[in-house]
Structure formats: C-alpha cells, structure tokens
Amino acid sequence: MTRYRNLAGDSGVRRYRIEPQAIAVEFxxxxxxxxxxxxxxxxxxxxxxxxxxxGRGLSTYINRxxxxxYARKLK
Structure with missing residues (x-):
C-alpha cells in the first residue's frame, strides 16, 4: 500500500492502494x-x-x- 501524504496533517487515512475501479484504504x-x-x-x-x-481530503470525502x-472490510 502507498502511504497517504496527509498534507492537512489530521487525516484518518494512513495508507491506500488504487486498483482498477476500486480503492483499498487503511485508516x-x-x-x-x-x-x-x-x-x-x-x-x-x-x-x-x-x-x-x-494527499488531501480523502478521509473527509469518505466520511461525508x-x-x-464499502464492498468489504479487509481487516
């Protein structure tokens, strides 16, 4: 997974993986x-x-x- 850059400094997202037609997110x-x-x-x-x-806005977008x-919880 790729480390989320978290440019705002307060994101709930740690890492992500982009797939065709999908995204996996680690919080x-x-x-x-x-x-x-x-x-x-x-x-x-x-x-x-x-x-x-x-690197900015992903956690807010997901929350809103x-x-x-989500399709499934991975962990």
Whole structure:
C-alpha cells in the first residue's frame, strides 16, 4: 500500500492502494476497507483515487459520501 501524504496533517487515512475501479484504504485505527465502483459508484471511486493521489481530503470525502459504501472490510 502507498502511504497517504496527509498534507492537512489530521487525516484518518494512513495508507491506500488504487486498483482498477476500486480503492483499498487503511485508516489510522488499523481498519482496512475496500471501496469498489459496484459498492460506492464509479464517480465516487474516481474522486477517492484523485484525493488519495493528492494527499488531501480523502478521509473527509469518505466520511461525508462513502462511509458505509464499502464492498468489504479487509481487516
């Protein structure tokens, strides 16, 4: 997984992995979730991937728009 840059300094995201039509996210509490186009929508996944690459806003976006839209909990 790629370390999240956390440019704001207070993110709940630690690491992420971008996959085709999906993103896996590790949060600072150690939990891991997989969000997919089927579970959250292709537009949401594209936005989450862009935020992950930018290193800012991913945790806020997930909390506001995709919190329960994960495909499965990985850990």
């Amino acid at each position: 600072v509490d150690g939990s891991h979730y997989l969000y997919t186009a089927a579970s959250a929508g292709a537009e949401a996944i594209a936005r989450m991937q862009a935020l992950a690459r930018a 728009h995709a919190h329960d839209a």
